[in-house]
Amino acid sequence: MSFIAVAKGFFQMVAGELDPHTSQKSKVKVNPTGSVSLWTAKHIHFAKYGRAAGKPPPIDEMMKWVSQKGIIFPNTTLKGTAFLIARSIGKNGTKNYVANAPDALTEALEKHQKAYFIALAADYKRKERARIQREMEKAYKQNKYK
Numbered sequence: 001m002s003f004i005a006v007a008k009g010f011f012q013m014v015a016g017e018l019d020p021h022t023s024q025k026s027k028v029k030v031n032p033t034g035s036v037s038l039w040t041a042k043h044i045h046f047a048k049y050g051r052a053a054g055k056p057p058p059i060d061e062m063m064k065w066v067s068q069k070g071i072i073f074p075n076t077t078l079k080g081t082a083f084l085i086a087r088s089i090g091k092n093g094t095k096n097y098v099a100n101a102p103d104a105l106t107e108a109l110e111k112h113q114k115a116y117f118i119a120l121a122a123d124y125k126r127k128e129r130a131r132i133q134r135e136m137e138k139a140y141k142q143n144k145y146k
């Protein structure tokens with residue numbers, strides 16, 4: 001297993017923790033530099049732990065959500081429906097609000113961190129074992145150990 005495979009597996013576990021809370025699913029991307037990135041919804045924390053009263057969500061994001069859900073209140077437009085829902089959330093919060101909740105992304109990363117480090121260490125051990133084996137074979141062929 002390579003670093004990329006280990007990192008992808010780790011991020012897929014993290015995504016599996018977060019994705020059930022939103023319709024905007026996470027994406028794991030391998031970058032040209034060989035790094036691996038996890039892209040999650042900007043609102044994942046609010047999707048999982050709700051929003052307190054006081055500040056409405058961004059209207060553009062609400063318009064996307066209203067459009068996806070096919071919700072339009074009578075005698076209003078898509079934007080009007082999104083505005084009314086956002087205003088209600090700003091005034092009342094959401095039903096799933098959890099006060100002092102941990103950061104959803106950090107929580108998911110920390111939950112799977114140990115498994116990631118174990119897999120990473122196993123990958124390193126495998127590579128080092130192969131490197132040492134190659135060096136030993138090379139030295140033996142050069143009669144250093146005969």
